[in-house]
Amino acid sequence: MTTNAKRTIAAVRADLAAKRVSARELVADSYARIERDNPRLNAFLALSPERAYAQADRIDQMVARGEELPPLAGLPLAVKDVLATRGIPTTCGSRILENYRPPYDATCIERLEQAGAVVLGKTNCDEFAMGSSNENSAYGPVRNPVAPDRVPGGSSGGSAAAVAGGLAVAALGTDTGGSVRQPGALCGIPALMPTYGRVSRYGLIAFASSLDRVGPLTASVADAAALLGVIAGHDPCDATSAAVPVPDYLAELGKPVAGLRIGIPREYFGEGMDAGVRERVDAAIAQLEKLGCRRVELEMPHTDYAIATYYLIATAEASSNLARYDGVRYGLRTPADSLAEMYRKTRGTGFGAEVKRRIMLGTYALSAGYYEAYYLKAQKVRSLIARDFQQAFEKADLIVTPTSPVTAFRLGERTADPLAMYLADIYTVTGSLAGVPGISVPCGNTSEGLPVGLQIFGPHFGEARVLRLAHAFEQASAAVA
Amino acid sequence: MKITREAVLHVADLAHLELKEGEVETYRQHLDEILTYVEKLNALDTSGVEPMAQVVAVGADSAAAWREDEVHDAAVTAEALAAAPDPAPPFFRVPKVIEREP
Numbered sequence: 001m002t003t004n005a006k007r008t009i010a011a012v013r014a015d016l017a018a019k020r021v022s023a024r025e026l027v028a029d030s031y032a033r034i035e036r037d038n039p040r041l042n043a044f045l046a047l048s049p050e051r052a053y054a055q056a057d058r059i060d061q062m063v064a065r066g067e068e069l070p071p072l073a074g075l076p077l078a079v080k081d082v083l084a085t086r087g088i089p090t091t092c093g094s095r096i097l098e099n100y101r102p103p104y105d106a107t108c109i110e111r112l113e114q115a116g117a118v119v120l121g122k123t124n125c126d127e128f129a130m131g132s133s134n135e136n137s138a139y140g141p142v143r144n145p146v147a148p149d150r151v152p153g154g155s156s157g158g159s160a161a162a163v164a165g166g167l168a169v170a171a172l173g174t175d176t177g178g179s180v181r182q183p184g185a186l187c188g189i190p191a192l193m194p195t196y197g198r199v200s201r202y203g204l205i206a207f208a209s210s211l212d213r214v215g216p217l218t219a220s221v222a223d224a225a226a227l228l229g230v231i232a233g234h235d236p237c238d239a240t241s242a243a244v245p246v247p248d249y250l251a252e253l254g255k256p257v258a259g260l261r262i263g264i265p266r267e268y269f270g271e272g273m274d275a276g277v278r279e280r281v282d283a284a285i286a287q288l289e290k291l292g293c294r295r296v297e298l299e300m301p302h303t304d305y306a307i308a309t310y311y312l313i314a315t316a317e318a319s320s321n322l323a324r325y326d327g328v329r330y331g332l333r334t335p336a337d338s339l340a341e342m343y344r345k346t347r348g349t350g351f352g353a354e355v356k357r358r359i360m361l362g363t364y365a366l367s368a369g370y371y372e373a374y375y376l377k378a379q380k381v382r383s384l385i386a387r388d389f390q391q392a393f394e395k396a397d398l399i400v401t402p403t404s405p406v407t408a409f410r411l412g413e414r415t416a417d418p419l420a421m422y423l424a425d426i427y428t429v430t431g432s433l434a435g436v437p438g439i440s441v442p443c444g445n446t447s448e449g450l451p452v453g454l455q456i457f458g459p460h461f462g463e464a465r466v467l468r469l470a471h472a473f474e475q476a477s478a479a480v481a
Numbered sequence: 482m483k484i485t486r487e488a489v490l491h492v493a494d495l496a497h498l499e500l501k502e503g504e505v506e507t508y509r510q511h512l513d514e515i516l517t518y519v520e521k522l523n524a525l526d527t528s529g530v531e532p533m534a535q536v537v538a539v540g541a542d543s544a545a546a547w548r549e550d551e552v553h554d555a556a557v558t559a560e561a562l563a564a565a566p567d568p569a570p571p572f573f574r575v576p577k578v579i580e581r582e583p
Contacts, residue, residue, distance in 0.1 A: 103560035196536040210536050308519040328573050333566035339578050348499030357511055363496040377522050379532030419514050435536035460537050
């Protein structure tokens with residue numbers, strides 16, 4: 001049996017259909033790996049064996065009856081702990097939701113299970129998805145399977161580590177400012193942020209509602225396409241989910257990439273990028289040109305304002321969304337004599353340092369006398385950043401950039417300076433603000449052996465094109481290696 | 482220095498956050514640094530720019546945006562209350578907020 005790390009969705013399905021392995025064996029194998037490696041990686045916070053084996057048995061019965069298997073049959077799946085799972089602990093990496101068990105499933109989980117996927121458990125993340133290194137989890141940091149003294153990136157660090165470490169074949173993460181793409185880059189796996197509204201947010205515990213998206217982290221680009229095809233589409237439970245038809249992403253993968261205009265925005269290739277990252281990204285762009293893509297030089301002049309814009313808007317929305325954690329309906333309560341004191345003590349003890357920092361920043365940006373100077377100004381600059389993308393897509397079919405200016409850094413190396421940590425999100429937050437889809441696809445390792453990610457942005461609902469280029473690049477890289 | 486100690490305490494009060502004494506100065510420094518950084522937005526002339534109110538314009542006037550207002554019973558009362566710190570079915574119990582006149 002091949003390891004999870006080498007498995008793909010198609011291989012799992014083929015192995016099941018040919019009875020080379022049973023779904024139950026696949027689950028048992030995944031749990032054996034988790035038992036062995038999770039104490040070191042800390043990628044999983046909770047496991048759901050009852051639910052996983054029940055689903056595996058359903059798949060095995062379908063195999064026994066000779067039925068056609070659903071697209072994700074038997075897929076061992078890890079789910080970021082900000083997605084609600086009925087009866088299974090959902091903590092958001094926070095003490096304030098310790099032991100919380102939601103009474104419902106997120107729509108994306110429901111759809112994946114209907115398509116045959118097996119939920120193994122919930123993965124570690126920065127508290128309420130706020131962080132870029134997974135060091136803000138109340139349940140300890142995750143280690144990068146590629147380099148265990150280093151972070152996996154964040155905030156979907158547990159999901160990235162679970163796939164890169166072979167504990168699961170695929171994972172769901174969430175991306176607000178880069179939280180799927182950046183850990184994908186730092187752990188060396190493909191990671192997709194779909195268009196805003198492409199995937200239902202119902203059951204995604206809110207951080208910043210105008211930015212939050214659910215996306216897959218996988219062993220191959222084709223697997224990301226397969227997962228997206230299942231979770232995409234309108235959901236009556238999420239009014240912001242788009243009623244735009246869902247294409248057959250897997251079928252689109254095989255279409256040619258020669259002639260595609262790839263835009264290279266010069267603002268993404270300035271100071272602050274590690275030399276090792278630049279070398280790999282330059283080589284990747286040369287590779288894309290070899291595949292027949294046409295390089296187009298772009299200017300996206302508001303890129304430099306994206307971090308400031310993002311951290312005002314995201315924190316403002318977070319300060320509102322996180323008001324619900326007050327010790328009344330779920331999670332932690334710190335008892336006190338008055339209701340107001342109970343709120344203050346519960347939130348003061350239940351939230352970690354980064355979450356409190358962001359709540360205060362967002363509250364400040366929305367408070368009387370500062371709303372126009374901070375929040376409204378940021379919303380206007382957000383329009384300018386979105387316009388940069390619109391204009392870029394008049395000249396180019398796709399935009400190609402690095403995913404992160406740095407590779408995986410050492411645990412503890414960057415925790416002292418919150419602003420410096422924010423600045424490392426420079427290449428990902430732009431696309432988050434503009435609502436466009438983006439993928440990070442591995443483009444080799446630095447001389448230190450650390451993975452580098454290539455980011456590809458597409459226009460709204462242009463996932464098929466994004467995936468097609470990423471897939472072609474992945475295939476070409478595999479042929480070279 | 483843009484942010485004073487008093488401003489930090491005011492914001493923490495608005496956000497219902499109890500801060501430990503040591504946290505006040507740490508957050509003051511961090512907020513000060515971050516708010517100084519975001520001032521770079523003032524270099525941009527945004528007169529005549531509309532604030533972004535909708536992320537993706539597709540579907541706003543489509544059938545998806547309009548639906549019948551139908552009542553569905555989620556039937557999760559017991560499960561929802563089971564997750565509460567102090568349930569008193571079918572209510573959530575909290576410390577007394579209104580004092581009765583004697």
